[in-house]
Amino acid sequence: MSVTDRRDVIDVLAGDHRAVEDLFQQLETGASGMAGTRKSLVDAVALELAWHCTAAQRYLLPLARRALPDGEALADEHTAEHLTVEHMVRDLEDKDPSDARFEPLLAQLIAAARGHIEHEEQITFAELTRECDRGELLAAGEELTAARRRAATTEPGPNAQAGPVGHVGPVGPGGPAGSGPSVVDRVRAVLSDS
Template sequence: MGHGGDVIAELTTDHREVDDLFKQFSDTPPGSEDRKRLVDALTIELVRHSAAEEEYLYPAVREHLEEGEALADKELADHARVEQLLDDLQQRAPDDLDFDRLAVKLRTEVTAHAEDEENNLFPQLRNGVHSYVLEELGNKVRQAKKTAPTRAHPSAPSTSPANKLLAPGLGMVDRVRDYLSGRGQ
């Protein structure tokens, strides 16, 4: 959950972990409970990652980059699509006909989003934001992931200040539900 380094290193490591979960999913037989377990793990990682980006990264993008407003809005739209797919997947059993189709669509969306961040947004941040700010953002993102929700909440706010106020409460409720159900363990 926390890897160290500046915000770019932290989020890039998250991307590689999600890639690994998608690979595990692909290597698992269709319809198996292991696929549901992997979708749960993907959901936990993606929601934590997204919440942290929405709380700290995208406000910094708006503040520090010339086209920051448009960049942040595009990233938030990507998150909204992913969040809806995660919510749709959580409503389905692994042997449901739509389960694998939704998982493939999720992988496509997430991969495109991560590639766009790594190839476009992160280089702009590296060139346009002081390394001290990137280190501080890395620390804030790591802290945010500790209290972030672990389930998709497509109707929850994704911009400040509402997301910073609600995310820890949603995260606490999600972690209690996860503990009681054994999800993600």
């Protein structure tokens, strides 16, 4: 891999943001049409957000804590935002599109995720780009990319499905509500093994 092909952790996580925003736009413009397709898009959003939150906690926030003057407070704030998004993802996983609570919860999730994305891009990413050693950002990006590659080649479990950006393995949305651990928990397990 040449130096120009290398993506730092900010580039990788910003790519997550674009993937999530694309899914949000599909949901908002009605591109999802039927309830089954809508649920599939929401499952894809849940998977993307689970990957992003887990990856940021593991690969981005330790850099913020070390490199930024207000890194501890900023990382704690992001952790709280991630936990809020993860809680909403878990709640949404348990709902069917016909459930009266589905659409309001989806709207809350979209608003919370967009607020987090804006905060992360305008403040955290900008500060880390300015304050952190480029080599550290590249190393974290390579570690994250390698972990995702390993997760993608993990032997798929019975509920595995491909995610919207090639995430394959035992982290795909799994069956009906209550059928097992949340996608958030499955993603954490896979990335912690990487």
